[in-house]
Amino acid sequence: MNSKEPHQHADPGVPRWTDTGGGEGPLWSFHVGDVEVFPIREVDYFPVPTDFFPQLESETWTEGAFYTREPFTRDGRIVLNQEAHLLKAGDRLILVDAGGGNGKPRNGGVFDRADRPFLEQFARAGVSVDDVDTVVFTHLHVDHVGFATSSDGAGGWVPTFPNARYLVVREEFDWWTGPEGAVALRRTGDYIADSILPLRDAGVLDLVEADHVLSPEVHLVPAFGHTPGNVYLVVESAGRRALFAGDMLHHGVQLERPEWSIRYCVVPGDSADQRRRLLERAADSGDLLVPAHFPFPAAGYVHRAERGFTYTFIEV
Numbered sequence: 001m002n003s004k005e006p007h008q009h010a011d012p013g014v015p016r017w018t019d020t021g022g023g024e025g026p027l028w029s030f031h032v033g034d035v036e037v038f039p040i041r042e043v044d045y046f047p048v049p050t051d052f053f054p055q056l057e058s059e060t061w062t063e064g065a066f067y068t069r070e071p072f073t074r075d076g077r078i079v080l081n082q083e084a085h086l087l088k089a090g091d092r093l094i095l096v097d098a099g100g101g102n103g104k105p106r107n108g109g110v111f112d113r114a115d116r117p118f119l120e121q122f123a124r125a126g127v128s129v130d131d132v133d134t135v136v137f138t139h140l141h142v143d144h145v146g147f148a149t150s151s152d153g154a155g156g157w158v159p160t161f162p163n164a165r166y167l168v169v170r171e172e173f174d175w176w177t178g179p180e181g182a183v184a185l186r187r188t189g190d191y192i193a194d195s196i197l198p199l200r201d202a203g204v205l206d207l208v209e210a211d212h213v214l215s216p217e218v219h220l221v222p223a224f225g226h227t228p229g230n231v232y233l234v235v236e237s238a239g240r241r242a243l244f245a246g247d248m249l250h251h252g253v254q255l256e257r258p259e260w261s262i263r264y265c266v267v268p269g270d271s272a273d274q275r276r277r278l279l280e281r282a283a284d285s286g287d288l289l290v291p292a293h294f295p296f297p298a299a300g301y302v303h304r305a306e307r308g309f310t311y312t313f314i315e316v
Helices: 170-176 179-184 191-195 197-201 268-285
Strands: 030-032 035-045 080-089 092-096 134-136 149-151 157-159 165-169 205-208 213-215 218-222 231-237 240-246 288-291 300-304 309-313
Touching: 030 231, 030 240, 035 231, 080 231, 092 213, 157 197, 165 170, 170 179, 170 205, 191 197, 240 268, 268 288, 268 300
Parallel strands: 092 134, 134 165, 165 205, 240 288
Antiparallel strands: 030 035, 035 080, 080 092, 149 157, 213 218, 218 231, 231 240, 288 300, 300 309
């Protein structure tokens, strides 16, 4: 594994935003062929393992496994990096997911009335929010939609990216705006109301099929399970390919144990099946895997192991 360790924090229980470049100069990026990828980082946070993995109430991790130490784990907590991705693909500028947002009321936790320099990073990538032409949601959980809208200063919410179309899979939108989704929203607060419905009301939300093609380099792949319309993105250019996995993996333990779905998966069995398929695809093809929550730099390569899979991070 890459020996690089994440930035240190004084208190592992306190979420803090981590700037990968000191707040000055160009934003760090990597390439998938001719497509440039900018990780847009929001916050690192450190839950206790049982918050995410109910399996640990009756099972244990493999002693000494790679995911039991840094960068995946620190001081008995798991390390989660909250990250979106900005894609420069030809003349297109596509944002993959939209973070937790600022100033939005949630039922406690990391994203309640946050104030973090997420949008400020776009200038360091050499673009502005006006340049984004597409925002695509892998799914509609609270930590993937928040910066899609911003306060209008009068108690309402308007699209943050004024020239963008916002894409969500039809099944995903229908579930979260239906009765089952309404029940699920009680845990966090109704973020659909402040982050998704204003897009519909503004006429900029497009409901798409789960295999939608965004551009010659970018398309969606259906992977329902984590949520009822969950997808991942494939970016393919100049003979290179990357799989933007969203929440199909959260932590390294799921490499060894793909059957472990997190507590917040809507259909855990389907989520586990899709995760294994994704890992097998990545391992067998050599495609780059880009999860949304692995420790920075998040992106890496999957390898088959005696039990499950292992991971090698790309170099920064």
